Amino acid sequence: MASEVALFEVGVLFAAVALVGGIASRLRQSVIPFYIATGILLGPYVVGRLTPYALEATEFVELGAELGIVFLLFFLGLEFNLNRLLANRSRIGKAGTVDLVVNFGGGLVLGFVLFRAFLPAFLVAGIVYISSSAIITKSLIDLGWIANDEAEPMLGTLVYEDLVIAVYLVVASALLLGGGDIGAAAQSIGVALGVILVLLAVVWFGTPFFQRVLDADSHEFIVLRAVGITVLAAGAALALGVSEAVAAFFIGMAFSSTEHVEQLERLLEPIRDLFAAVFFVWIGLVTDPLVFAGVLTLILVAVVVTVPTKLVSGYLGGRMYDLDIRQSTRVGLGMTTRGEFSLIIATLALSGSGTTLTETVAQTIYAFAVGYVLVMSIVGTMLMQYSTPIEEAIVPRLSKVFSDSSVEN
Amino acid sequence: MTVYESDLPGVGKKFEIEIGDGERLVIVTHNTGKREVFLKASEGADSEKLFELPDRLARTIGTILEGAYFQPVQSEQVETMLAEGTFLEWYNVDDGAEIAGQTLADARVRERTGVSVAAIERSGSVVPSPRADTVMEVGDTLVVIGSQEDLHEFDVLVSNDAASPE
Numbered sequence: 001m002a003s004e005v006a007l008f009e010v011g012v013l014f015a016a017v018a019l020v021g022g023i024a025s026r027l028r029q030s031v032i033p034f035y036i037a038t039g040i041l042l043g044p045y046v047v048g049r050l051t052p053y054a055l056e057a058t059e060f061v062e063l064g065a066e067l068g069i070v071f072l073l074f075f076l077g078l079e080f081n082l083n084r085l086l087a088n089r090s091r092i093g094k095a096g097t098v099d100l101v102v103n104f105g106g107g108l109v110l111g112f113v114l115f116r117a118f119l120p121a122f123l124v125a126g127i128v129y130i131s132s133s134a135i136i137t138k139s140l141i142d143l144g145w146i147a148n149d150e151a152e153p154m155l156g157t158l159v160y161e162d163l164v165i166a167v168y169l170v171v172a173s174a175l176l177l178g179g180g181d182i183g184a185a186a187q188s189i190g191v192a193l194g195v196i197l198v199l200l201a202v203v204w205f206g207t208p209f210f211q212r213v214l215d216a217d218s219h220e221f222i223v224l225r226a227v228g229i230t231v232l233a234a235g236a237a238l239a240l241g242v243s244e245a246v247a248a249f250f251i252g253m254a255f256s257s258t259e260h261v262e263q264l265e266r267l268l269e270p271i272r273d274l275f276a277a278v279f280f281v282w283i284g285l286v287t288d289p290l291v292f293a294g295v296l297t298l299i300l301v302a303v304v305v306t307v308p309t310k311l312v313s314g315y316l317g318g319r320m321y322d323l324d325i326r327q328s329t330r331v332g333l334g335m336t337t338r339g340e341f342s343l344i345i346a347t348l349a350l351s352g353s354g355t356t357l358t359e360t361v362a363q364t365i366y367a368f369a370v371g372y373v374l375v376m377s378i379v380g381t382m383l384m385q386y387s388t389p390i391e392e393a394i395v396p397r398l399s400k401v402f403s404d405s406s407v408e409n
Numbered sequence: 410m411t412v413y414e415s416d417l418p419g420v421g422k423k424f425e426i427e428i429g430d431g432e433r434l435v436i437v438t439h440n441t442g443k444r445e446v447f448l449k450a451s452e453g454a455d456s457e458k459l460f461e462l463p464d465r466l467a468r469t470i471g472t473i474l475e476g477a478y479f480q481p482v483q484s485e486q487v488e489t490m491l492a493e494g495t496f497l498e499w500y501n502v503d504d505g506a507e508i509a510g511q512t513l514a515d516a517r518v519r520e521r522t523g524v525s526v527a528a529i530e531r532s533g534s535v536v537p538s539p540r541a542d543t544v545m546e547v548g549d550t551l552v553v554i555g556s557q558e559d560l561h562e563f564d565v566l567v568s569n570d571a572a573s574p575e
Contacts (some may be wrong), residue, residue: 079419137419146420147435147447147456155418265440324453 009055016042017277027059027383028142030135032339033377035277036370039284046289061278066244068279069344070234071272076133078164078265085159095153095317096160099335102313103127103306104164110305114298119175120361123349126172126307127369130165132339133158134276135377139334139384150330154319157314157335158294159204165341166249170196172345173243176352188241195242199233199250207257214260223267226255245344277341283343283370291367298364298369307379310336325402326395333387337380342373425449442467494556497527502549505569514541522562524555 016038024034039055043179048054055061085092104125111124136154140146174189213229216222230251237247255264292299311332318328346369353362383390413425422440429436435447435456442464447456472478487542489497502509519525527535529536529543530550536543545551548574 084416133419141420141439144445144447144456144458145448146417146437147423147445147458149453151417151423152415155420159418210552262440327453 006058006060009058010060012042013055013061013278013281017281021277028381030138030337030339030377030381031277032131032132032135033374034281035280036287036374039281040287040289041284042281043285043287045287055281055285057282058342061285064275065282065347066279067231067275068272068275068282069245069347070231070248071268072134072273072279072340072344073166074230074252075265075268075272076166077249077254078256078261080159080162080249080253080256082253085163088156091153091321092156092160095157096164096322098316098320099157099161099310099313100129100164102249102316103309106305106309114301115361115365117166117361119347119352119356120365122172122175123345123365124302124368126165126168126341126345127365127372128302128309128338130161130292130338130341131158131310131335131346132337132341132377133162133382135337135339136334139337139381143384145330145334145336148327148330149321149323150334151325152332153323154314154315154334156321157317162249166246169243169246169344169348172348173241173246173351177241190244191240195237195240196246196250199237199247202233203250203254203257206254209258210254211258214255214258214264219267222260222263223271226264226268227271238334240268243348245254272354276316280340280343283347287367287370291363295364295368295371298368299375302368302372303379306338306376307336312395323400326391329394329398330387330390333383333390334380336376338373338376342369342376346370346373373407428432491554495554496557496560497552497554498560499530500551500553500564500567502545502551503569504547504566506547506567508545508566509547510544512542512544513539516535516545516561516566522555522566523559524553524563526551526553527553 017035020034020038021031024031042055044054046054076344092103107125107128108121110128111121112118115121136158140151140154145151170192171189174192175185177188209231213225214222214226230248233251234244234248238244255261311329314332314335315328317335318331321331323331348368349357349362349365349369353359357365411427415423415425417423419440421437421441424436424438426434426436431451433449433452435448435449437445439445443461444464444467445461446459448459449456491497508518513526526539527537528547528551529539529545530552531546531548551567553560555563562569
């Protein structure tokens with residue numbers, strides 16, 4: 001059994017998260033930055049420096065965080081519907097490609113200017129490219145935008161981003177874990193691709209099996225079997241040196257074509273939320289707030305560059321969906337929020353520390369990503385909440401600019 | 410009437426229904442079962458949220474709207490009381506009914522039952538105040554006035570005896 005205070009510490013963690021989550025929702029803010037801040041405050045770097053008591057990133061918390069990543073990506077796969085993507089491929093493809101080129105491209109340039117090397121630039125590009133599905137979807141529902149026309153390009157672009165991020169994680173983890181030289185990187189990319197092919201085969205041929213496995217009468221068995229398969233596959237992938245997140249994504253995709261998909265979403269949602277909270281707190285626990293001082297400039301530069309990139313790409317995406325200037329402006333405002341996936345990329349950067357990245361660079365990217373997400377999750381949520389005054393300020397000017405060149409629908 | 414259906418990945422489905430005057434009713438069905446109902450003044454306008462319902466309540470309200478609980482149509486037994494003891498009633502002339510094919514005069518409706526035929530509805534149009542030589546055909550709906558007992562007697566004349574042996 002664990003030491004007699006270990007259970008108490010986990011209790012403190014969950015109680016703090018519950019309390020802070022309530023405060024966040026009272027303030028109409030996303031819970032993610034609040035969970036991270038809770039981790040920072042209760043961790044060894046704030047409370048730990050002031051008092052002899054602090055929450056530590058124990059093995060339980062680390063595993064819980066790992067499970068958080070697995071379930072976040074599992075849900076992504078579960079809700080990812082290839083047919084839906086294909087049915088809408090021309091519009092989603094256009095809007096998503098613009099989003100990718102503008103933001104990932106902008107991120108590459110930014111990362112290169114900041115770090116002068118390809119791998120860090122590649123990581124920064126991922127961090128600033130991927131919008132937060134969780135926060136954006138929740139805000140859409142809370143603000144009632146979900147019934148408006150602007151919800152479609154936003155959700156469509158998020159689906160496109162999810163697909164890109166699955167591929168991105170494969171490549172990034174292979175580059176990071178593959179050691180320094182090209183040969184080793186090629187080998188690890190080979191292994192990664194092999195695992196992905198196996199997983200794709202599982203998705204393709206495994207549906208009847210998954211269907212049968214989940215044909216249970218009791219919720220208990222359905223939950224246990226789904227969790228068993230998902231965590232086992234994710235763990236096996238990690239043991240082989242492939243990102244567990246990617247494996248979880250594909251397992252989710254395999255489950256998504258069974259008849260149990262809605263039931264799984266309903267039953268596993270609390271599990272995802274529980275472990276995702278642990279993940280965000282863990283991020284805070286291992287982050288020393290003093291490092292933000294060193295990366296403050298990086299964060300500011302990134303915010304100044306990447307808010308406009310999303311505004312532009314979102315606006316163009318909205319126009320591709322034949323929306324008017326006001327609605328397209330909203331799409332841009334709504335897409336600026338970054339969150340959970342940027343943090344997953346940040347933890348990935350740590351895994352390359354000391355091998356493919358110098359420890360300083362890995363720590364810098366990590367601290368940058370955490371600070372960046374803290375800022376962008378709040379900024380993005382605010383931009384959506386205060387969209388009306390922003391629209392009133394921007395839309396008339398945009399209308400003047402575009403009135404000669406574009407035809408209003 | 411057009412219903413636009415679109416997927417909301419990770420959320421559920423959205424249905425937009427044109428309800429006239431350019432207005433649209435927007436129903437968002439969440440994967441959780443929750444329904445949200447919005448009203449849009451026009452196609453590109455912002456949605457104004459009207460209400461939200463949990464799954465079971467939404468289904469109940471849906472069946473009421475569908476008319477499963479109460480169907481506001483002219484069925485066999487729609488009756489309106491004109492005054493105490495006098496009713497206005499609609500009767501279908503069944504296949505094989507005694508008076509089918511007869512004129513009002515031949516059928517001697519008023520003498521035999523005491524009800525008077527105020528109008529005859531035939532394939533969508535109404536023959537008001539039918540004359541004595543008007544023929545009552547199978548499928549007609551007769552609008553009649555009479556007391557409760559008179560109507561009971563009249564019921565026998567218009568229904569198929571084989572179907573309702575009395």
